Amino acid sequence: MSIELPRDNRPCLSSARSALRLLNIVFSAAVAGTLIHTLEIYRSNISLDLRHGELPMTWPARTNLAPTLILFIVAASNFVASVAIMAMSAKRSFRRPIRTRDAYRILAGSLVVVLWVSAISGFQWIDAKSKASLGHYACGNRNVLSNGRFQYRAVCTEQGLAFYLAIGAALVEAATLCTLAITALQAKKDRESIITLNEKGALDPSFEKRYP
Template identity: 60%
Template sequence: MSSEPPSTTQAHWLSRLRSALRLLIIVLSGAVACMLVHTLEIYRGNTYLDLRKGELPMTWPAHTNLAPTLVLVAVASSNFLASVAIMCLSFARSFRRPIRSRDMYRIVAGSFGVILWATALVVFHLLDRASKASLGRYACTNKNVMSNGRYQYRAVCGEQGIAFYLAVGAASAELLTLATLGFSALNSTKQKAPAIRSEKKNSISFAPPGRFS
């Protein structure tokens, strides 16, 4: 049987869970950024394609709305870099120690990450639906048109859709990570309170005679 108290075992389990979630966030946010960058490369790089008989030329709107894609790329890239930095810092002993200020910093940073993801997803969804000239919507609208760029349209449409759902997964993992941080901070506070009361009681018990008489 393990000689560690239940609170220590629980803390280790939560720490391992957070590490797994952080690794998942790195993978998902990196995949989102790579997919969306690839769709931008398709948009920029496929202007000269061979035109076969019966095909229409591939065209993009004169003012293609790239805002939804750029917003999600920026948030995914930022989250990827932040998650990598957090993983690197987690190997430092000073970063792993249960310090209340550090826990509060992690909770604030995690909350900011969740808000960023939620904002990016809402902006991406609303702007993509509101503009017929947005990169993803235009590609999905024209993916079945018999043009020389139909495969490019399909690639952009598919990758933008996959990137959105991967971003939802990354945001969910970030939210779950934040929940584990809050749970750990709550447990730490509960464990410190009895210890502080016991310490005060002992200091009073061993006080010199006559001091409290």
């Protein structure tokens, strides 16, 4: 005899997880898009039509783009991965045994959180230490009397915006990981309950009459 308990799928957790994944896509896309625009400003040709007393806009000879590129790569990768996960979930093509699936999701979610934290920490640390980093230099020269001061201000603002959006994305990913952990624990309890009932039914003949 095999007894199966009605499984609590916790639709509220599933809905919350879907909403968090969608929000993560939005945050990741916003970070990547903001940094792309920042790099476009950096690469664009600035007019040298100077007003009286203005200085031409310049960037350091070897501008340090490392913090910007690190954050952009993590954001773009996370965006692609999140879209792929949403697509597979919608098509229900991601079918694995429950234990393997839960372990895979938690491991992947933990890795993403670590990547976000590493990217955010690296961005902040390199940007603060390097005077030639894109954000540091732009923020340091945003009030200089130069024809490029508006570009400096734009880059400074966008670098800061991308940083805080990345923090938001990391928090959303951490919240998603929490819902995955709760779902995995619930699934484990369900399996243990089923095993207990099966063992009890095998030992007690009257149990089958009560739970046909």
